[in-house]
Amino acid sequence: MRKRKGAGRPTISDVAERAGVSTITVSRALRDPSKVSDHLRRKINDAVRKLNYVPHSHASALASTRSNVIGVIVPSLTNNVFADTLRAIYDELYQGPFQVQLGNSRYVAKDEERLVRTFLGQGPSAMIVAGVDQTDATRELLENAECPVVQVMDISDDPIDMMVGFSHFEGGRAAGVHLVQKGYKRIGFLGARMDPRSHRRMEGFKEALRSGGRYDPDLMMTTTDSSSVSLGGHLIEQLRKCRPDLDAVFCNNDDMALGALFGCQKAGISVPDEMGIIGFNDLEMMAASYPSLTSIRTDRYQIGKRAVQMIKAVLDGETPEQKIIDLGFELQCRESTMRPKSKAR
Amino acid sequence: MRKRKGAGRPTISDVAERAGVSTITVSRALRDPSKVSDHLRRKINDAVRKLNYVPHSHASALASTRSNVIGVIVPSLTNNVFADTLRAIYDELYQGPFQVQLGNSRYVAKDEERLVRTFLGQGPSAMIVAGVDQTDATRELLENAECPVVQVMDISDDPIDMMVGFSHFEGGRAAGVHLVQKGYKRIGFLGARMDPRSHRRMEGFKEALRSGGRYDPDLMMTTTDSSSVSLGGHLIEQLRKCRPDLDAVFCNNDDMALGALFGCQKAGISVPDEMGIIGFNDLEMMAASYPSLTSIRTDRYQIGKRAVQMIKAVLDGETPEQKIIDLGFELQCRESTMRPKSKAR
DNA sequence: TAACATTATGTTAGCGCTAACATTATAACA
DNA sequence: TGTTATAATGTTAGCGCTAACATAATGTTA
Numbered sequence: 001m002r003k004r005k006g007a008g009r010p011t012i013s014d015v016a017e018r019a020g021v022s023t024i025t026v027s028r029a030l031r032d033p034s035k036v037s038d039h040l041r042r043k044i045n046d047a048v049r050k051l052n053y054v055p056h057s058h059a060s061a062l063a064s065t066r067s068n069v070i071g072v073i074v075p076s077l078t079n080n081v082f083a084d085t086l087r088a089i090y091d092e093l094y095q096g097p098f099q100v101q102l103g104n105s106r107y108v109a110k111d112e113e114r115l116v117r118t119f120l121g122q123g124p125s126a127m128i129v130a131g132v133d134q135t136d137a138t139r140e141l142l143e144n145a146e147c148p149v150v151q152v153m154d155i156s157d158d159p160i161d162m163m164v165g166f167s168h169f170e171g172g173r174a175a176g177v178h179l180v181q182k183g184y185k186r187i188g189f190l191g192a193r194m195d196p197r198s199h200r201r202m203e204g205f206k207e208a209l210r211s212g213g214r215y216d217p218d219l220m221m222t223t224t225d226s227s228s229v230s231l232g233g234h235l236i237e238q239l240r241k242c243r244p245d246l247d248a249v250f251c252n253n254d255d256m257a258l259g260a261l262f263g264c265q266k267a268g269i270s271v272p273d274e275m276g277i278i279g280f281n282d283l284e285m286m287a288a289s290y291p292s293l294t295s296i297r298t299d300r301y302q303i304g305k306r307a308v309q310m311i312k313a314v315l316d317g318e319t320p321e322q323k324i325i326d327l328g329f330e331l332q333c334r335e336s337t338m339r340p341k342s343k344a345r
Numbered sequence: 346m347r348k349r350k351g352a353g354r355p356t357i358s359d360v361a362e363r364a365g366v367s368t369i370t371v372s373r374a375l376r377d378p379s380k381v382s383d384h385l386r387r388k389i390n391d392a393v394r395k396l397n398y399v400p401h402s403h404a405s406a407l408a409s410t411r412s413n414v415i416g417v418i419v420p421s422l423t424n425n426v427f428a429d430t431l432r433a434i435y436d437e438l439y440q441g442p443f444q445v446q447l448g449n450s451r452y453v454a455k456d457e458e459r460l461v462r463t464f465l466g467q468g469p470s471a472m473i474v475a476g477v478d479q480t481d482a483t484r485e486l487l488e489n490a491e492c493p494v495v496q497v498m499d500i501s502d503d504p505i506d507m508m509v510g511f512s513h514f515e516g517g518r519a520a521g522v523h524l525v526q527k528g529y530k531r532i533g534f535l536g537a538r539m540d541p542r543s544h545r546r547m548e549g550f551k552e553a554l555r556s557g558g559r560y561d562p563d564l565m566m567t568t569t570d571s572s573s574v575s576l577g578g579h580l581i582e583q584l585r586k587c588r589p590d591l592d593a594v595f596c597n598n599d600d601m602a603l604g605a606l607f608g609c610q611k612a613g614i615s616v617p618d619e620m621g622i623i624g625f626n627d628l629e630m631m632a633a634s635y636p637s638l639t640s641i642r643t644d645r646y647q648i649g650k651r652a653v654q655m656i657k658a659v660l661d662g663e664t665p666e667q668k669i670i671d672l673g674f675e676l677q678c679r680e681s682t683m684r685p686k687s688k689a690r
Numbered sequence: 691t692a693a694c695a696t697t698a699t700g701t702t703a704g705c706g707c708t709a710a711c712a713t714t715a716t717a718a719c720a
Numbered sequence: 721t722g723t724t725a726t727a728a729t730g731t732t733a734g735c736g737c738t739a740a741c742a743t744a745a746t747g748t749t750a
Contacts, residue, residue, distance in 0.1 A: 011706055011707085012707065023706090024707095027708060031708090056707070058707090059705070059707040061707090062705090062706080062707070
């Protein structure tokens with residue numbers, strides 16, 4: 001006799017038998033209780049509890065051609081910026097039928113493409129991807145995907161489907177304007193792991209310096225190394241070696257800014273008097289450091305939350321009033337750019 | 346006529362038809378190419394590429410009663426400690442058939458239980474859970490799970506199945522021994538979010554102080570607030586208010602240690618002369634700060650890597666030579682505990 | 691060359707669930 | 721009261737894949 005054994009755990013028919021109903025009634029009772037009479041629903045729930053029944057999600061996905069999986073692709077698992085957004089996504093999805101399928105592209109476009117392909121292969125309910133700089137192939141895959149797609153962290157005027165983020169260019173520009181206004185003269189840029197978002201921040205920053213008459217290409221220092229606190233220290237040391245008259249830096253992100261602060265302290269350079277420092281993202285530590293560090297605050301948690309809310313709305317059949325949500329940013333001005341003799345105009 | 350439409354994408358029979366073989370041959374060619382002749386394998390691969398075929402993982406999981414999903418449950422998505430371990434898990438699983446199912450228990454035992462229940466409902470290939478302090482119900486679920494289970498980050502002598510981690514008690518003790526050896530006299534503890542692992546670190550620390558004759562219960566300061574840099578600053582300020590003679594602290598983790606450093610700098614207290622500071626985990630920033638911060642280095646990445654390797658081995662039918670892997674830790678002695686007039690014995 | 695082992699491929703049924711239609715019980719109405 | 725709408729439940733087939741067995745093709749040995 002040809003028999004397969006299954007996983008051994010109770011199935012929907014075990015529940016049905018025990019409750020004295022058909023399997024489809026159990027199925028309905030679990031997915032949409034309103035479709036089943038109180039009487040049977042109670043019996044079914046009893047049976048479920050007795051048997052410790054858990055629906056088999058793969059079977060359900062196969063039969064319904066809906067997976068209740070939301071694919072999320074981020075470029076880093078260790079970067080706090082994405083961690084906050086991820087946390088929001090998980091929080092927002094905690095109650096409810098959806099499960100997260102998380103992928104780490106490690107800032108490699110080809111890896112992202114591979115992940116998108118794999119995830120789409122599972123017929124996800126929705127996709128969330130970081131950034132707006134997908135390869136053409138990835139874009140095409142996502143455009144043809146039959147599910148809502150949200151690009152997060154960044155915005156552009158050409159969404160695949162929906163977007164939640166803020167303008168990195170404007171964020172960079174705000175940093176530049178701030179340093180110019182504070183009266184700093186020889187203003188540099190420290191950039192690690194120059195991904196597309198960092199590039200746009202740098203471009204915005206440059207533009208601000210240009211309009212302020214403070215742009216000096218020699219002071220723009222970038223590397224493809226991944227960002228870290230120690231790297232911030234090394235880069236500012238290096239930059240100061242070539243250009244000892246440097247008097248302010250905008251750092252790619254907060255780790256670098258903290259590193260730059262330590263680098264200055266090590267070299268006996270006073271912050272903010274001899275060196276202004278501004279970071280990006282405003283991680284929690286920025287307010288707690290001594291001196292406290294100026295940064296551009298971004299609301300990563302809110303980004304994740306709104307992305308999920310948009311997805312839920314679309315899956316519920318609603319049409320979102322806006323496809324692009326710009327959450328903006330906010331300059332947090334702290335001690336690290338508070339020159340006593342500020343030349344604010 | 347009764348017809349269902351499916352998801353519209355190519356199925357294994359489309360590939361089979363195009364390649365002129367049966368579906369099972371396609372299935373074999375994809376899962377275990379060695380079982381199919383070169384000739385057919387080539388034709389099948391061509392067809393796969395032409396049709397852009399991606400196997401339907403749910404169908405596969407259902408038919409084979411194996412899901413290729415590895416469930417991972419961590420208490421925090423934003424804590425760097427788990428992020429490193431997670432990254433290792435993803436890296437190690439990147440090539441190969443396995444997919445990660447990630448859950449965030451947010452340090453709530455009941456949430457962990459819920460997640461374990463849900464994950465087991467999908468028939469995972471393996472489970473990785475953080476810590477050794479599961480509820481009885483969670484333990485029972487995992488013990489009865491028909492898959493390998495690895496508890497990570499911590500170790501005990503009573504594993505559910507397998508373990509990779511290190512002794513937090515010993516880590517705490519090492520910190521205590523170090524401060525005593527360095528000649529500090531009034532040694533405190535700053536602990537945020539006192540989860541079970543932090544508790545064990547504190548207990549080890551206390552024991553070291555007791556044997557060194559330096560234990561003072563009034564100097565042990567804990568809170569259930571989640572740890573942060575600013576909290577480290579607040580706590581040390583508070584502790585010093587009550588006990589101005591405090592001359593060293595062991596911090597729960599590195600964020601707190603960094604905060605304590607900033608707190609001291611703000612108050613004009615010199616580190617390490619007037620205050621020794623030691624953290625836990627040795628995040629990257631600890632070496633880069635000024636003064637650099639002493640910490641207990643733990644290899645979170647390795648923990649994740651080894652956990653996955655153990656799982657792979659077991660799934661390949663091997664029997665691991667050891668069920669408990671103690672990866673240990675390493676004291677990184679830096680400036681923050683380098684008293685000039687050290688009274689090392 | 692017969693007898694048997696080995697390898698490559700195929701046939702069939704079923705994994706656990708739900709879509710689509712079918713049927714029956716119940717309410718609503720003229 | 722019979723007709724029809726509505727709600728509650730059931731029957732059947734099939735989602736896309738692979739386990740288990742069956743068969744055909746090839747190799748190996750005495």
